[in-house]
Every structure is written in structure tokens, then in C-alpha cells.
Amino acid sequence: MRNSKKILRSVTTLIVVAFSGTLTYAQIDSDVSEKTIALYNNLKMIQNSDQFLFGQEFFNSFRYSSSGAHGDETYSDSKEVTGAHPAVLGSDFHYYLTKDPGERSFHTEAVKWAYEKGYVITFDWHLSGRGTNTYQFGESTKDLVDSIVAYPGGSDRAWLYAELDKVISIINDDLVVNGERIPIVFRPWHEMNGNWFWWGSAATTPANYKEFYRLTVNYVKQRTNSVLFCWSPNTPTNFSYYPGDDVVDVLGVDYYEITPASLRQQLAPIVDHAQANDKVAVFSETGNRVTSGDNAATYWNNTVLPAIVDDPTGKSLKIAWVLTWINASWSYAYVPHASSSETAKQSFKAFRNSSYVLFGDEIQNMYSPWITVSVEDEQVVDINLFPIPAKKVLTIESVGLQLPLTINIFDLTGKQVFSLETTSDRTELDVQGRMSPGIYLVGVSDRTRTIRKTLLIN
Numbered sequence: 001m002r003n004s005k006k007i008l009r010s011v012t013t014l015i016v017v018a019f020s021g022t023l024t025y026a027q028i029d030s031d032v033s034e035k036t037i038a039l040y041n042n043l044k045m046i047q048n049s050d051q052f053l054f055g056q057e058f059f060n061s062f063r064y065s066s067s068g069a070h071g072d073e074t075y076s077d078s079k080e081v082t083g084a085h086p087a088v089l090g091s092d093f094h095y096y097l098t099k100d101p102g103e104r105s106f107h108t109e110a111v112k113w114a115y116e117k118g119y120v121i122t123f124d125w126h127l128s129g130r131g132t133n134t135y136q137f138g139e140s141t142k143d144l145v146d147s148i149v150a151y152p153g154g155s156d157r158a159w160l161y162a163e164l165d166k167v168i169s170i171i172n173d174d175l176v177v178n179g180e181r182i183p184i185v186f187r188p189w190h191e192m193n194g195n196w197f198w199w200g201s202a203a204t205t206p207a208n209y210k211e212f213y214r215l216t217v218n219y220v221k222q223r224t225n226s227v228l229f230c231w232s233p234n235t236p237t238n239f240s241y242y243p244g245d246d247v248v249d250v251l252g253v254d255y256y257e258i259t260p261a262s263l264r265q266q267l268a269p270i271v272d273h274a275q276a277n278d279k280v281a282v283f284s285e286t287g288n289r290v291t292s293g294d295n296a297a298t299y300w301n302n303t304v305l306p307a308i309v310d311d312p313t314g315k316s317l318k319i320a321w322v323l324t325w326i327n328a329s330w331s332y333a334y335v336p337h338a339s340s341s342e343t344a345k346q347s348f349k350a351f352r353n354s355s356y357v358l359f360g361d362e363i364q365n366m367y368s369p370w371i372t373v374s375v376e377d378e379q380v381v382d383i384n385l386f387p388i389p390a391k392k393v394l395t396i397e398s399v400g401l402q403l404p405l406t407i408n409i410f411d412l413t414g415k416q417v418f419s420l421e422t423t424s425d426r427t428e429l430d431v432q433g434r435m436s437p438g439i440y441l442v443g444v445s446d447r448t449r450t451i452r453k454t455l456l457i458n
Helices: 013-022 034-047 077-082 093-097 101-116 144-150 155-174 206-221 260-276 295-309 342-352
Strands: 007-010 052-057 088-092 120-124 184-187 227-231 250-254 280-286 321-324 371-374 382-388 393-399 405-410 416-422 426-430 438-445 450-457
Touching: 034 052, 034 227, 034 280, 052 120, 077 342, 088 093, 088 101, 088 321, 093 101, 093 155, 101 120, 144 155, 144 206, 155 206, 184 250, 206 227, 250 260, 260 280, 260 295, 295 342, 382 438, 382 450, 393 438, 405 426, 416 426
Parallel strands: 052 088, 052 321, 088 120, 120 184, 184 227, 227 250, 250 280, 280 321
Antiparallel strands: 007 371, 382 393, 393 426, 405 416, 405 438, 438 450
16 A cells, blocks of 8 residues: 555444434435445545545446456456556447447446446436437437427427336446446436537537436436436536536536636536535546547646646536447557556656545445544544533534645535635534534544544443
């Protein structure tokens, strides 16, 4: 383990019991499984920390050296170069519904393996338009969304529901490990403000898109219990297509070949809305498609990382993950691979070694009811908590951390109830009206380490 890193650990059995007995809902679906609830709240914990997860689409069923999917779910180009897999696996229902049974099996097993490792699973869906073999906007599908929305009893609505039934069957019947459904973050109808998809801006209005998204979410959530829903426009971020807080758990934005200033501008409204409405914010797609030199590989450490962590507003760091696209011979080398230059490999390793970035070997089970952080250090590093309920005061004392400090307190839903900076190793907080009886997670951070402890207030 690298001492400079903060390693996410699962919390004690005591909190597992208290958590599962206290919280019985996720953001928009009251019937989801406990592991789906745990995933959602753990994502909130991460987005409100000073770290984010790194992810890639199909990282363990495609590789850059191959034109097709492979069946070794333990391999990824990322692990080949850095020794670690990404912490978020992206997948696409298109590849389950249109590819041969062998490839479908590869992707299914890849998801199961990643889930058993405790990684986050997110699905998009490049659904081909009715009567076509393409998801691109075209003359034959230019009115499809409008027809689906306008005619509830029409054949286009029936077609959509039949396609959704196929996805629901995959979620409920195929994405299952030890009798439990794998929680996923489903990102349907992405990049709607672009003009390239049949559900995009060239095909329909914001009002009809929103209704289209809503009916999709409502249909799926009535038939599943392991799904969180993500909405992600392309840049420029455009909330005129936002379907509503009652059908969105996670908000993201897709943006390739960023510059720091423009990324911060595009992420800010996503983060602001997530923070104000108790959602999760993510950077849902990015990468560098310029193949000359080492641009695609050095993009992570030279561009993405400083764009996020050096944001003077601090907003860009309030995301749960960053995800890039597929490494394959027909795609781009979004992350370096075995044949990449040493310059590319070293740059990506530097990104992976950043204390702000979490790869798969630095997290343990995002489906455990609560995650916390453990720091291994020869120096004694700790925090002591002294609640005085009668006076509505909580005193936090740090030992071995370097000033200044950041204090964050979360409730069981992952909602932040306190966030402040201090130049003292002993801080008194007035908790009246903000911390009712219950269990909380208290985190104290200096520039390199975070100590978190659970706190029970009677």
C-alpha cells in the first residue's frame, strides 16, 4: 500500500446493522435493494470527499490490442500498465442485445466479476431506432420520440416497452450473483442536447425528451429493484432537457478533449444541482481522441487531474467518478496499453498514484452499507470525538494531522450536514438543529490524509 493514498475500507458490523435497520430508501425508488441503497450513499460519501473514482467503459472485456471482446475478465489495459483496474466499469446494453451469445457472455461475466470486486457498475444504452440498425439520427427515426410520447397506445410506445423489457430481463435475470441482483447506475438517452442520436436535439423538443426519459425511468423502476438512474447531457451543459429530480439519482456531463477552464464551467452547474438537491454528480464521459504522440495517455495527469483538483471554487472535485471510453483496435487508446510508450505509461501511473484518484485496488466493496477510510502510518494519527448532547455541542480533537484541517460530517443517507475548514486541532461545533439522534460519519482531513469515525448521538 502506498502511504500517500487514502484507502477506502468497509465499516464495522455495528454500523451495518444500524444502517440497514434505519435507511430503507434510495433517492427516487423506494423499493430498491439494500445494496443499491448502500451504493448510492457510498457514492455520495465519495463525491463529498476530496477523491474521485476512475472508470472505463468495458475495461475488462475489450483491450486495445484486439478488435473483439475477450473472455478474460481479470485483464485490463489499465492493470497491465498500472497494476490496478479502474474502480468503475462502464457497460452498454446495446452489446447484450445485438452481439452474439459468446460476446454477450463475456460482458456479463465481466460485470459479475467487477461487482464481486466491489467496483461500481454503470450502463448506457445505444439503442438502434425502430426499424433500423443504427442509433444515429436519421430520416426514418426523426419523429420516433415524439410519437412515443404523443401516443401511449401506439405501436412506437409498444416497441419501446418491448425493448425495455429486454433490458429489464438482463438486469433481473442475468446480472445476478449468489441470488442477488447487481446494483447498477443506468444512464439512458445520454447526450440528448447533441444532434447525433435519434433521441437528440435534431429529433425532438426538450419537453418531449423529458417526458420520454420520465416514462423510461418509471417503466424500469416499477419492474426492478437494483437500478439508480443517471442523466448526462453533452457539453454545453443544458438543463432545459433535465427531466426532474423525481426521476434522476445521478447527474453527469459528457465532454471530450477538455480544457481546465471549460471543464470547470461545464461541471459547475451539474455539481451545484447535485449538492442542492442531494444527488450524485459525476464526469460521465471523457477522453482524448487525438492519436498523435502520447496525447491520449498524458491527458489524465496533465489535463484532467489539474482541471479537477486545482479548481479554485472546489466544485470540480465534488464528483463521484470520471469515466472514459473503450480501449479497442477500432476505438482509441483512451488509456495506455502494453505497447504504449514509456512516457505514456509513466504519465498514467502518475495519475493513478495521485492521492485524489481511486482505482479498483483502493476501494473495498461499494455495496457494503457504509465505507470509511483507514490510514496506515507509523505516526499516531487519530481524531477524538466528544459529544455533549445536553449542550448540543460536538468537540472534535485531532492528533497527528497537519493544520489546516477540513471537517466533514455526513448522516446515514450520505448527506453532508457540516463542512468547514479550521486552523485549530480542537474544534467545537454547535449541532443544535443539525444533528438529531442517530449515527453520523465524521471525517477530518489534512492535505494528505483523512481519518473518519462513526458517531452515535443519542
